[in-house]
Amino acid sequence: MANTESKRTSRRDPNKLSERQKKILVFIEQFLKRNGYPPTIREIGEAVQIASTSVVNYNLNKLVNGSYLERSPDVSRGLRLLKNLNNEPVEIEYTHEIRVIEASNVTPVPMLGKIAAGMPLMLPENHSFYPDPDEIVEVPSPLLGRYANSDNIYALRVQGDSMVDALVGDRDIIVVQRQETAENGDMVAVLLEDSNETTLKYFYREGKLIRLQPANTTMDPILVDARRVKIQGRVLAVLRQL
Amino acid sequence: MANTESKRTSRRDPNKLSERQKKILVFIEQFLKRNGYPPTIREIGEAVQIASTSVVNYNLNKLVNGSYLERSPDVSRGLRLLKNLNNEPVEIEYTHEIRVIEASNVTPVPMLGKIAAGMPLMLPENHSFYPDPDEIVEVPSPLLGRYANSDNIYALRVQGDSMVDALVGDRDIIVVQRQETAENGDMVAVLLEDSNETTLKYFYREGKLIRLQPANTTMDPILVDARRVKIQGRVLAVLRQL
């Protein structure tokens, strides 16, 4: 079968690092930063896709030869990083300087409830306080773009499969900015007054009509009278946990 | 006389550190600096004149309570210094890049590249592992569930509309945990060896066959020979910015 795609580098470099060795080196650095202690041989193997511990050991010793790291024999996790890939010295030092950690770039967004087909979603008017959110969802700020600090952002949990044409499934979380207007190309939550249904669609104004385009490009848009749709908010992001 | 040689500190302080605990803390810090990896319980005991490993363990847990350090269960040398004696934060700092060890509600995930239809995704293959630090996506940890601290998590940007049946669209970000096995109901990224294509589907084993079920419940599952599919990872989350 196609399993024999041996990725053997087969490089005959004198003392250059192989791909695997580079990966190992970077992994060790990352692991160290993440955990505060070095990884085991097996952990390295798992991360770098090496099946045999002896191979990791083999490559580790190569790295020792290149003085990228030191090892303490018979010591579990007995690794010491000397320099990283770019030959930059890597030293672990403890600073006793209080560093204010810039608040990680997440925006707390109140989870206001569920949104299901056939139910208009009632977002609170422009209140500067949140009613009583079931919970707060922390959304990475970059996902919200320039609205990250806006006041009218809410999270809703989708219930049911009524929005698959917007590529939104059951249990997904949508982050909505409350607004009653929209610009072309925006993904909006709109209430269709004829069917009294809320759907998520891309918004395009076409004269007196509004074209609502499903995110799934294989599906057809619908055209509705502008007076029969009520924009409820703009969808900023979708989060899905599987 | 030498009547007060009782080694028992007999302090009845609520949450102040005992002499022994202080010594342990200082020793860990020094050991870390000298060796680049944390000491074992026995090494601590020897240094601080404690005969029994259980006593070291006991005091270590005290230090954890005071949030001086963190421990990883069943992990040898699984210590992580949080602050030192003076309550000063202790951070592991690499000369060229600052990293704060602090548990926050986001998990940094390296963005490894793009995933498009017809291309098998090469997880931590090629490119020197994590290219640049800017390419880190911060994912809310709850979204990753119990995998939040795993080391094999990667983010990929979806290119194209080939995965609409998984409710994943163009430009979406999927967060993948690399693994080669899956359990029923998992959303997995699989390589179909017949078409050499990677798709996202729900995974169900059915004897010698594997049923790959699209997330869009209106679509039909496909059945394939278990030997013709290669699981590349489990999809943990999907992020979409609109």
Next chain:
DNA sequence: AGTTTAACCGAACGTATGTGCGACGAGGTG
């Protein structure tokens, strides 16, 4: 005195983890 609790000891237990060895395919070389 009896009881509880913090701090400690010792030893046994199990698993986490490094090491060593035999084998194998792909190149390279004489």
Next chain:
DNA sequence: CACCTCGTCGCACATACGTTCGGTTAAACT
């Protein structure tokens, strides 16, 4: 082609190391 080295695999093995549990001691409280 025989023969080597390099990178790889799988596996057994010994030990490094965290965990647990039964005891002990002294101080504090009933």
